[in-house]
Amino acid sequence: MILDWVIKIVTLVFALGGLFFMLVAAIGTLHLSDLYSRMHAATKASTLGITGLAIAAALFLGDWTAASRLVLIILFFFITAPIGAYALAEAVFSTNLDTDASLKLDERTKRYDLHEARILCPVRGGPDSQYLYTKAIQLAKKNRGELTFLHVINRDLIEAMSGPAEAIGVLEQLKTLGESVIAAAQNQAQTEGVVAKGQVVTGDLKTEIIHTAKEINATIILLGYPMISKAADREAAEKRLWMLVEQLEKALEVQVQVQRVEVTIP
């Protein structure tokens, strides 16, 4: 008599625990902000939920055939849930570049969505830029992100080359040129269904990138890789580029992607 009651109460406790975890898993799957957290909620909680329910059922049915099958179900879930979650997470992690950037953002702002990348893409103009902004548009499209193109005119260089008197006129010229580069990029973005903002600024490349990235709170900066045929120039350019990447990452805590563009000029 007393044993009966004890078994009933234990059954109820296990069933309630199992149901609780099932519901928590469902709420977690719906509510948590990113894929990995959702996966964590779904697999952990539902394994526990099934275990609770299966133990309750085994006690309730009170028969060895039932118990053996339920033990089998529990074992099965304890083996397969981690394997399934691992396979899925590994597949996503190995294919999706953007999760990394988002995880970095997570440390800083404590909240993020995997699919809201803010991409800053400095374009220089020229044949390699076209490949760069095509890549940026694809990235923005894939992540439903915001895209900002930036064109920086190096004032110091212009002034050094032309003297301060002519510099204003040259700068004006270069500004219209930069605007047309950005307009071309924006046009292509529009045909792809991506809304892109554009800015032309005058100043130092690094400072302006950092400034704009802070302004739009960028999560990804996409840099182009200049294709230079002369080996010595190329090495120097590469060195400058990686220095820039390092400085940007240090200043912004943002992922900087370098897009190696391969241009074949006929």
Added chain:
Amino acid sequence: MNILIDLAMGLCGVAIVLCGIRLYRGPHIADRAVALDQITIDVVAIIILYSMRVKSVVFLDAALVVALIGFLTTLAFARYIARGARL
């Protein structure tokens, strides 16, 4: 006791609906795979509860089969994400 089991099955139904919303929303295909896996697990739970309801052992085999299918689905999704539509 029957009413309690019915209630529990209802709650599992609620869990399925919640996962269904995630399945609908996505946004990544992996989110949908997770939601689908979760729904399969909820179905297993409902089958276990049903076998409690009718006090029968035979449905537990069905639960095992559904669990197996859910696992294979997840693996197939993972493979699809990693490799695309190639087999």
